[in-house]
Amino acid sequence: MGKPKIVILGGGYGGLIASRKLEKMLKNGEAEVTLVNKHEYHYIATQLHKTGAGTAADDKITMNIPDLLKTNKVTFKKATVESVDCEKRQVGLQNGEKLSYDYLLIALGFDVNTFGIPGIEEHAFKIKSFKTTKAIYHHIIKQFDAYKEDKDPSRLTFAVAGAGFTGVELVGELIEAIPALCKKFDVPVEKTRIVNIEASPSVLPGFDKEAIDFTTKFVKKNGVELMTSTKILEYNAISIKLDNGSEVPSRTLIWSGGVRGNVILESLGLPLNRGRIEVDQYLRVAGTENIYCIGDAAYFKKNETSSLPPTAQVAIQQAETCAPNLVAAIRGEAQKAFEYHHKGTVASIGTMAAVGKVFGFKISGLFAAFMKQVIEARYLFVLGGPSLVLKQFAKTSKPYH
Ligand code: FAD
Structure with missing residues (x-):
């Protein structure tokens, strides 16, 4: 039998962290992993508002995905996903290509919910x-x-x-x-x-x-x-x-x-709950053994009436559980249930102020703005270690005005 094939759809927070974790956990030659993303760059979605206002330079918000992958255990493919055939275990790409998988991880993120308001x-x-x-x-x-x-x-x-x-x-x-x-x-x-x-x-x-x-x-x-x-x-x-x-x-x-799951999820024939794919405690798509879903695309039940919110914090933590579960599945080992640990939320109001709660402490003003920077730096650290933090912070390109 050939090597098991893992295909990851989406190179956002969830897909990228899962890819990096798989790079660390898989032995050489243990599996063939392919990460598919629409663009060659990863964007820091939590800072997109700065791109909209022109207050951050493009290279502070985007990073080249192949540069973020550190080994040849994960292959990057720039392509747009169009369909998934669960029976044939194939992903259909916009360029007509088909990608076969044994294990699939869907991390296709969010879409904007306009609630049908005219115009x-x-x-x-x-x-x-x-x-x-x-x-x-x-x-x-x-x-x-x-x-x-x-x-x-x-x-x-x-x-x-x-x-x-x-x-x-x-x-x-x-x-x-x-x-x-x-x-x-x-x-x-x-x-x-x-x-x-x-x-x-x-x-x-x-x-x-x-x-x-x-x-x-x-x-x-x-x-x-x-x-x-x-x-x-x-x-x-x-x-x-x-x-x-x-x-x-x-x-x-x-x-x-407001946001909702990526509209493409509606055409995959997988069980949806309020526009997102319903997953079990192991982050597996309900009713499947080999398809996982994380991040904004996933509906992970918090209780009978609500799900975990669509945040980067949830996507990252789910990726950190999902990658070991994929490795366990390949090795025939037990899966681990996902547990969410909420660390806090900080909303920026420009560069000099923010509000929120971190580890239960309410913060606001300049100190909160500083904490927001710390949170952003932590993500870079998880993604690429201290060298990526330094590289991104050392970039000297200026915003647009
Ligand atoms: P994404 O990060 O959206 O990644 C999805 C990836 O899939 C993208 O790379 C996309 O290009 C790719 N993709 C989509 N469709 C296709 C396709 N058909 N084919 C191939 N590739 C495709 N969360 C927080 O926790 N804290 C914050 O402070 C915070 N601030 C935010 C500020 C803003 C302005 C926004 C917009 C969001 C913020 N969020 C925040 C939410 C957070 O960004 C999302 O929850 C997070 O990005 C979800 O990660 P994900 O991996 O599920 O999806």
Whole structure:
């Protein structure tokens, strides 16, 4: 019998950490592992809001995947996954190729949930991948440019839908980016607006009251027009229709109103729960022996009514259990049940402030911003050791303004 084939779909947090762990655990020649990802680069999804606002250079957010793989135990394949045939044990790629597997790990991440609100899918910008987020920055620059010609105020109204984790992080970056762009394009900062629209009664639903109060005060102090308890009814690329009867003329609406599992999961014929693949305690897809799923694509039951949240923290921890389970499966050993340990959550509001809780301690302000940097550095450390941390921090390329 040939070597067992493991195919990993998705080179995000889950897929990459699992690949690195397999590199460390597998003996030479024990298995053939292939990591498939749409792009040759891995992007740090937790920092995409900086790409959208142009406050971080591309090479701080993206890293070349083949450079991150340290051995020849994992082969990287740049390709887009289109289908999975569980009967034939084959993955179908967009280029027509078929990849056979004995064991499959699905780590295809998230998609943006637009809840069917008219015009959002067509006209709003999404923080979904490096590419879609980069498009936001290019669009903002275009608006500044065009404003110099037509003086249309809707060009300088930057609206963010959602004041949850991602929405607040993006607003925080815009607070820093917009004044810098005003300087660059010689536009008075008073002509610009940052509008944050949220359906819930407060920012950061689910956070402590202190974090909510700190964030509300911080963004308002920095000129953000915060509209809580307000729903978006429709967007037509130039104006946002709200449920209070008013409209916000804006040519930039960035949707961060929620995420769901990657839409491709719907076509795989695997059991779904609220758009994500249901997995058992060993991270195996319910009803299968050889297919695993982790990260935002997976629905891991926390209790009867809810699942673990779609966070990088969950994806990384699941990858750290899933890789040993794949090795155990190959060796005919016992699988280990996944246990989640929540270490805390910190939301940045630009570079100088953040809010959250770490190991049970509530933090806010500059110290929290520092802790956010520590958390990001820890991920790099897990991925590539101290050398990757140093390499990323030593990069001197500048953001765009
Ligand atoms: P991803 O990291 O999304 O990786 C999926 C990979 O699959 C990507 O590389 C993608 O290109 C690839 N892919 C997708 N479709 C295909 C296909 N058809 N074929 C081939 N490849 C494909 N979480 C936290 O814990 N803390 C935070 O502070 C935090 N901040 C965030 C800030 C922002 C702006 C955003 C957007 C998210 C944030 N998150 C945070 C959530 C976190 O980023 C996700 O939970 C995490 O990325 C999930 O990891 P994953 O491996 O499941 O998916």
